[in-house]
Amino acid sequence: MYNTRVRGILIKGNKTYSDVSRDVLRPLDEPTPIWWWVTAGLAIIAMAWGSWAFYNTISTGIGIWGLNNNVGWGFEIINFVWWIGIGHAGTAFSIFLLILRQKWRTSINRAAEAMTIFAVMAAGLFPLLHMGRIWDGFFIFPYWNTRGPLWDNFNSPLFWDVVAISTYFMASALFWYMGMIPDFATIRESTASKIKKKIYGAMSFGWIGNAKSWLRFETAALLLGGMAAPLVVSVHSIVSMDFSVSVVPGWHTTIFPPYFVIGAIFSGFGMVLTLMIILRKLYSFKDYVTDGHLDAITRILTFISLIMATAYMTELFTAWYSGSEYELFTFLNNRVTGEYTFAYWTMITCNAIIPQLFWFKKIRKNITIVFIISIFINIGMWFERYVIVVTSLSKDFLPATWASYSPTIIEVAAFVGTIGLFVFGVLAFFRWLPTIAISEVKGVLKETTTLKSFTDEN
């Protein structure tokens, strides 16, 4: 149970229940701020550039990317894995912290889940785009057909990916939307605008909030959450199997599933941190997303960073200990040293070294530095995927085939485009949806703000 004597007050400012609603819903009623327009404009420009890249790729061919006979995957898969990793934070927050009964998740989980949704949307574009014949992409579904019927290859990690990502997207979206239903009802009943009443009313599915519906709501949420929990582990494990199931040196390792899951949570938390700092700055949510929240995230990041460092070292050790000359070459001659040294050491620095600064309380309390470090983590995790995808493929078994990879402007544009999509999604979320789970905050408001211990009767 949350003990405020030990852990400090969670929601500051002596809020009443109606204060909570008013604070959270304020952005919905206020006129759209200038910064929103500016950022949204930039995001739309980025999306337009990305669309140009998408159009070109589909109309001309994958050849306009920097890939070659040896490096069949590049920016697209890097970005895909990166986005999926970022998406992990939402589910991790909602599920793991729910299971761990961390009350502080309540002010963050909604935003984190929204982030998941948009990140998975951004991620999902890449596997689509990187297909050589996107117009035949439906072959990947085992639907009834007149070819025999001919089915799919269920051994393929890419097929698992399709199943896993779509399940993940669906489960996260359901979970996220379900959490918002009571809040939509709150908006429905409190707004003065007729249009809003209509729209949010429709979206609230007729929520009434009596005892029975709360019981079902809580049960369903718990069930969805409970089932999504293994998804957090399985989705990125399956994504990692895209690599670890193959024979490519540098990919073919059993450490990948846990390593990827942890990495995903790491990058996800990094992104949550980035977004939360922006959010509380823009909307003055300091009372909800307190320094304590940020502090908690930084502590977790420190811990995960250590796991990441261990994973990196384990990889090196396994490469040596396996006795596989190909594996060892990839690690020593193509990562630690060699053509891709920059990427490798950027990854190590950003993921394993810089977050260690969080050991210092002063740094943890300095929001600016925390923000900068969170950006570093995002960059570092991007480079981790770059290192994994590109270095392994570029120099694999037969030296005669070795080739380098560097992205073209089209690939960069596609990446920027998805960033635009993500930012626009988040902005839309800020603008039109309750960014903090009102009912959940209300639920923990009392027990985490009064300095007496509270005993739950359950």
Add this chain to the structure above:
Amino acid sequence: MKTSILGIYEDEDVLMHAIDKLQASNIKVADVYSPFPLHGIWSRLKLNTKLPYATFIYGAVGAVVIFIMLYWMSVVSYPLKFGGKPLNTLSFIIIMFVGTIFIGTLFTFLTYLFREKMYPGKQVVLPDPRSVEDKFVIVIANADEMNEQESKHVMKMLKETGATEIKESTVNLHV
């Protein structure tokens, strides 16, 4: 037309005690509207749900169906050889695992909506709209069947237990 008596509370702890007291004095609390879930209330009102069983069944059936589907597709219907592996491979497990979650999640959510009779665009009228904001509403049903004394008693009890506002409502109950 059915009428109910509503007791509106400001604080969830007060509400809990109020329910205890009302039930102790044999007043049946028909329903409680609250802005967030009150965990103590379900045992007091003797509410429960069978949703978890449904989820379990969905998951179990889903897993079996997916296994049969995979087996049929890759062993019976059109067996193709991949990489020297047997037709019936371990990789089914992964798809079964994720597929089970897919089916379980989707159907649980649908069942939830079905049981709650919720759907997009459903219109509802609340006994007191503030119950989704910051008020806790105790509903005493069938006020029209009570005689005046009884209803007075109810109101008195509500008042005693800390209701800040008491009113009568003709809104249909959602129980």
Add this chain to the structure above:
Amino acid sequence: MIINGIAAKYSLKFKVLLTLGIFFLVLLTSFSASSQTAEDEKNFQLCKACHTIGGGKLVGPDLKGVNDRHPESWTIKFIQNSQEMIQAGDEMAVKLFKENNNIPMPSHNLTDDQVRGILAYIKNDGQIAGGVAQVADTTSTEITGATASEVEAGAKLLAEKKGEERRNMQSTFIIMLVLMLISIIDLVITKLVKARWIHIVIILVAVAVMGELTFVEATALGRQQYYQPDQPIAFSHKIHAGQNRIDCKYCHFTATESMHAGIPPVALCMNCHTSVKSGKKTGTVEIEKIYAAIDNNKPIEWIKVGNLADHVYFNHAQHVKVGKIDCQQCHGEVQKMDQVIQVGDFSMGWCIDCHRNQAVQFAENKFYDQYTKLHKDLKEGVLTTVTVKDIGGDECQKCHY
């Protein structure tokens, strides 16, 4: 198959005609007893296209003295179906075939007695032996001809009907779409109908129907089932392959050696049509086109009916010669079609389906001797037949490379 289907579909009309036809036939046979020789002369009209009696060689040999050259039983058999005899390797038949530039004599639907009648007519040097000229002009051929043309019309109609069905499907699709939109609008905005289940039912049904139609239509994309184009020459397989019983492989002669069955070169048509200058139904109009092609040195541009996708490799020789599959198994009963129609959908499933069930010439062809395990399985009774699938007939690179 397809003709049976037509018979079923046009049952009433067909049955009436059939009954009429049978009635007339019976009538005729009762007549013919008394007008034997007149019928012989009539029947000899068939022969006159290629033969003379004492007038020298035309396409086929002079028939004068044919009764003495061959035993009667042999002649009857030969006239009824010469190709069969040649294939069976009858020495005399083969010799005759070769002597006449390998031009097959079409088979004739004549009874033994009718042939004997013709032979008698020939023996008589083309004189009606003491008979009275008959006026009974209602001949059997005309009647069956009328019936047959109905069937032909039916085959054409089938294609049209399929086209109609397609149009029906389109209109169904549009109606469903409109219905669904109306119900959605009503559900959300106008709210004229209070009972929501009506909306829901309409939407669900519409989605299901439209989904099914979309799937069916999308699957049919790029395929040409029931494709029946008009050809530059109204060539009737029914007359050539059906009534005259010319072997498919006489014209499509590369079917046994090449991947392509081949469209016969115009010169091949001329084998017969140097003498057959007029058709029963179209007169000289269509046959003239052959001569025109030869004269102008311009080949005839037939419209290809059975089209496979480009990424499929199909070899006729494999199926016709090695697999000993009848042409009709894939092309339908062409010998009953006036205008050729693609019967199968020629989809991959259609091919695979046959490959899974069709037995190969496992014992007959020595090529298969090397499959030792399959032979063992056969011997031990693990397998009863070896299908195409068993020797890899459902694998990608049997057809796609």
Add this chain to the structure above:
Amino acid sequence: MEKIYWQSLEKHTEQQASVLENKKPLPEFSIEGLDESEIKGKSTRRDFLKMLGFSVSAVALVSSCQMPVRKAIPLLNQPEELIPGIANYFASTFFDGTDYCSILVKTRENRPIKIEGNEMSPITKGGTSARVQASVLNLYDDARLKHPFLKGIETNWETIDKDVFTQLNALRDEGKRIVLLTSTIISPSTKTLIGEFTSLYPNVEWVMYDPVSMSAIRKANELHFAKAVIPNFRFDKAKIVVGFNADYLGNWLLPVAFTKQYSSNRKLNGGKKTMSRSYQFEGYLSLTGSNTDYRYGIKPSDEGLILMNLYNEIARVVGATTYSVPASPVDLGKVTLDLLENKGASLVVSGTNDVNIQMTVNAINHLLENYGTTIDLNTPINLKQGNDEAMAKLTKDMNSGEIAGLLAYNVNPAYDYFNANEFNQGLNKVGFKLSFSDTMDETAALCDLVCPNHNYLESWGDAEPIRGLLSIMQPTILPIFNTRQFEDSLLIWMGQNQDFSTYMEKNWQKEIQSNNIEVGNFTQFWNQTKQDGVFQYQLNEEPQPDFVEQKLTFDLPKQNAGLEVVLYEKISIGNGKYTNNPWLLEMPDPITTATWDNYLCVSIDYAKQNDLHLEDVVSINGLFEIPVLVQPGQPDGTASIAVGFGRTDAGKAGTGVGQNAYPLMNLQNGLPQLAGSVISIEKINGKTFPLALTQTHHDMEGRPIARETTLPEYLKNPYAGNEQHLFDEEHNVSLYSKVQYDGLHWGMSIDLNSCTGCSNCVIACQSENNVAVIGKEQVKNRRIMHWMRIDRYYSREESNPGVYHMPVMCQHCDNAPCENVCPVAATNHSSEGLNQMAYNRCIGTRYCINNCPYKVRRFNWFEYTNNNKFDYNMNSDLGKMVLNPDVIVRQRGVVEKCSLCVQRIQEKKLEAKMENRELRDGDIKTACQQSCPADAIQFGNLIDTESKVYKQVKEERMYHLLEQLHTLPSTSYLTRVRNTEA
């Protein structure tokens, strides 16, 4: 004149002659006969062109959703042997003025689509070279002239004939000199014809010219033996082969025949224990140098000195005259010893066009008693008859205005003469200039009249590459354009009313009679010869001519004079005739792996000293700028450049590619030599020029990829060099049981000991399987489409590395990693052991590319067909006619790879079924195997214990590439054995 054809190779070998009655060549495809809409509208895929034979063309799209109406147009008259869908093979001869090869031409619907080697030829024995394979594409070259030209204007033959007739007669009457300048002509009939022509027009002189000449050999032999011939060399009889700048496996004389001989002598299959040993002294790393046992990098100017030393060493032992010369820069002790030990079974050859050097070589061979055993002067090779002195004289005479007319046939001196400027100046002074070139090349562009010759696949002809061996060239397609065969033109201008085929037949009849060759019935013999393609007649045994002692001399090495440049012909495009052939331009050089360019190869030390790197641009003698390629094995003090590039009028693919290096030839002792010019190099700072290399890493990194051992080691332990195989066999374990095959399991085996890396297979595969050409930029992006590549590794010291050639194509693994990862099941395993790829199912995730450890899968990054950005043969209606109709052209976005020529497998299986018999070993030959000049590739059924491939797989030298991955490939390799001492 009738043609002889057979339906299949088997029938050919069984010599079932079948003579046809029809007099004219068959009706064949002619682009003239098509109207524009038909060409534009036709489908580009498998059946894109079944013109006339079985024409299927998409005429109109009725609507976007409906299928186009396809027409099936039969022939009016179908010739008996023309069966749509069945290939016909015609024996013919490839001779382009330089290379000779006996070939079979595969035609489909009367279009030649593939060249195969003719196994009946006693010298080429079924082998071909990359150029021969690619020559079929020249037939469908858009650059070919479609009409004769008169002063740059299209005209017809009547006008041309009238003009030529007038001019010839006028000049004859005036007694002015006309020169008929031709390439080497080995056709006896053409020679007779030219003889008749010159006797009719006595003012016509005939000069033969080779851009890369060998007249020194003829001269030296004239001096030593009084016979101006190039003798026949027998590499199969030589136990020791010593080469001096002679790339006999690549470009020297008869590379295909020599490769056959050389490799047959080095096979160790079936327990054979001996193999020949080869030494190579050369000024650049040639294909031969990369295959020899001992290689010495020398400066070109040192060659004479080294040869003299070698002569002295041998002479000292044998007791002949020795000369006092400075010491050799390389140690010759070993080679001398080997040569002396194998007297009479050794062979010394030199490719340098220098009489002194050739005389020294003759003297050495004489001392070693090689004449009569490995060298035969009585059956000389008729190639390379070019006379350098006559050519020099011609140039001089033209400039002095003595020549009034020039008829150029199959030569392009305006481009490839080392003194082209002077030649061109002289040509401008000639009044009557006529070229027979089939493209508007540099020389033709300077001529007033251009009378385009047929492509050799449209021509009649014969050839006598070696005395006593005759071969026939016959047309396999009706002329596509309004062109005329050179010989027919001559006949017309001689006023004769017969075509060359008749003339040739008569000539044969005459020659056979006059030479008393017993052939029986001539008509029968003639038909049989046309069917076989070759005819060898017995020569009377004659003793070798006597050796006349001559004083030997040599040129002293050039001292400190800068870099000596070595020019060489590329294995791909040769001397420049094929510079417009996109297949050859894109063929990676076997040594440098560079495509689409020439470049200056410099040694590693020189590059270090002068700070030169790959793709830096240098200026050579101020003549031209060229990129640098730092080449291991390039001797110090030398640099090398390939000739054949820098064409200005080649065609859309070849014009402006690379730089013309012919002006750098070294005129020494009166003869133009490829090597030896001293050049000055100036680095152009900051300027680079991209080179498209297909391989950028050259070290095996210690991995057991291309395995090697030495002969002594191998004799001690057959597993030598292949120990890893035993280890892996023992240690590889799997959870799954091995796949069991019933009946058929296709497998391939490649003997690295035979493979020379000549890349014939690469082009054969490209031709067979419709592999796209993608252009320099995409090759540079490392996206080459070749299904088969030849990996090249270097080992040991940089200055003189050991070179390994390793053909790699899809290994058809039983545990294929690629199959597991395809989500849509587009690639899976067949019951015959093939790793199948269904292009139409592929959605292009490229996962299989990543997961293939051999990296043999190719992705269609762009649409390579009908795309103006890839303006090669698949973007031209004419060029597309070379496509194999049995193999689909792949769409953008799908993965493709080697299918082990599944179309051939299926074809031969069907043939066996139709003939009601089992498959025989050797029935099925993959494209790469069929024409391999070294017989390095075996293909067959691994279940059949009698098959060649099975026996090869059972050799101790057998291993699988990357077998430690346990992919269980169906393709195996045999360890290479070098015949060195340690």
